[in-house]
Amino acid sequence: MTLQNQGLTWRKSSRSAAAGHCVEIASAAAAVFVRDSKDVAGPVLEFGTRDWADFLAGVRAGRFDR
Structure with missing residues (x-):
């Protein structure tokens, strides 16, 4: 079964x-x-909920700003 x-x-x-x-x-x-x-x-990427929360925290903290 597909994600869709x-x-x-x-x-x-x-x-x-x-x-x-x-x-x-x-x-x-x-x-x-x-x-x-x-x-x-x-294609669809899949992230665990903890990994996603860590990613969002990094974005909010500016860790990925150039």
Whole structure:
């Protein structure tokens, strides 16, 4: 069964550009899924909920700023 058939609800950031250059995420009990909003049938990345929380904390702390 593909992720598209598992009842995931995909959402984009409210800050995404009008041109659609962004990613979408979907949450499940033990994972967060990420895909390219321009290629919804393409590859999907899967992160454990703890890894996703750590990533978001890093973003908020500026660890990935250039």
